[in-house]
Amino acid sequence: MVLALTVPVAMAVRAATPQDQATIAIPDAVVEPTPTPSVTPTVEVEEDEGPEPTPEQRPDPKKKAEPPRIPERGPGTWQTSRFAAESDRGDGRTVRVRVRVEKTLPIKADDAAKEAAKILHDDRSWQRSENLRFDFVGSGDSADLTINIATPATTDKNCLPARTGGELSCRNGNEVNLNAKRWLLGARAYGDDMENYRRYLVNHEVGHFLGHGHEGCPAAGERAPLMMQQTKGVGKCKPYPWPN
Ligand SMILES: [Zn+2]
Numbered sequence: 001m002v003l004a005l006t007v008p009v010a011m012a013v014r015a016a017t018p019q020d021q022a023t024i025a026i027p028d029a030v031v032e033p034t035p036t037p038s039v040t041p042t043v044e045v046e047e048d049e050g051p052e053p054t055p056e057q058r059p060d061p062k063k064k065a066e067p068p069r070i071p072e073r074g075p076g077t078w079q080t081s082r083f084a085a086e087s088d089r090g091d092g093r094t095v096r097v098r099v100r101v102e103k104t105l106p107i108k109a110d111d112a113a114k115e116a117a118k119i120l121h122d123d124r125s126w127q128r129s130e131n132l133r134f135d136f137v138g139s140g141d142s143a144d145l146t147i148n149i150a151t152p153a154t155t156d157k158n159c160l161p162a163r164t165g166g167e168l169s170c171r172n173g174n175e176v177n178l179n180a181k182r183w184l185l186g187a188r189a190y191g192d193d194m195e196n197y198r199r200y201l202v203n204h205e206v207g208h209f210l211g212h213g214h215e216g217c218p219a220a221g222e223r224a225p226l227m228m229q230q231t232k233g234v235g236k237c238k239p240y241p242w243p244n
Contacts, residue, residue: 068184072166073153074102080139081113087121087133094133098143102150105180112149112183119202124242126203130210145209146175147202155179168231169201171208178205187231189224189239200230200241207243 078100087094097120099113113136119125120134127134137143150158152166158177159170169178182201190197207227215225220236226243228234 068106070106070180070184071104071151074104074151076154076157077103078148079103079109081109081136082138083110083113083117083136084138084141085114085117085121085136087127087135089127089133092127092131092133094135095145096135096137096141096143097145097147098137098139098141099147100149102148102154102180105149105151107149107180107183112147115198116147116202119199120206122199122242124244126206126210126243129244132210144174145206147178147206148175149178149180149183152179152181169205171205174209176202176205176209178202182231189230189234196239196241200226200239203241203243204230212243 079102081099081101083099097116099109099116101107101109101112117134117136121127126132148155148158152164155169155177156164156166158175159168159172162170162172164170164177164179167179167181169176169182171177178201183198184194186192186194186197190200203226212227214229215227217224217228217235217237222237223240224230224234224237226241228237230239230241
């Protein structure tokens with residue numbers, strides 16, 4: 001975990017100026033209620049591959065036999081989904097969405113787009129409550145919102161000035177940057193339930209795009225609000241991946 005810090009710090013220096021103009025809105029990881037900054041020991045993910053493996057790495061007690069291999073960094077180029085799907089809602093403001101996956105990741109952009117569309121078209125997601133239509137567009141079309149799934153290093157770079165520490169995801173301007181580690185490995189609060197964790201991840205970051213800020217657990221035993229940072233844990237709440 002400590003080693004991962006060197007990457008975002010170095011990039012913060014290099015990429016500070018060009019990123020500034022894209023960050024009018026408040027990105028995810030900046031608005032953190034907790035005083036702990038970017039190291040976030042609460043986001044505990046089993047990491048068995050880092051840029052510089054150390055001898056004391058523990059054997060991983062993973063439940064799944066073969067966790068996907070996720071490169072720490074990638075080329076910064078994208079495979080853009082060709083999957084297109086219009087909303088079946090008749091009215092509301094249209095938001096054109098495209099999905100991109102960083103090259104070298106073991107994720108197919110079309111599959112990710114299908115999954116994201118299924119999530120955002122669900123009645124429990126934002127369309128109904130915000131009176132929106134999410135139209136998924138294929139590559140070559142312009143979009144209002146881009147959902148990127150990227151390596152940890154590229155996510156960190158695209159999220160600046162927010163610090164995602166190689167672990168977290170963010171929304172920055174009209175781009176949602178999902179860390180591939182989270183897309184493929186999930187987070188503790190959701191255990192092995194990747195379907196629901198991905199629902200949370202997409203809905204939460206798109207919630208930022210729609211202007212929603214963070215919320216806390218209202219009371220023990222209640223559903224965690226979607227805009228709670230559930231990747232870091234849900235406290236005494238129960239994980240819940242929808243805004244409605
Ligand atoms: Zn957030």
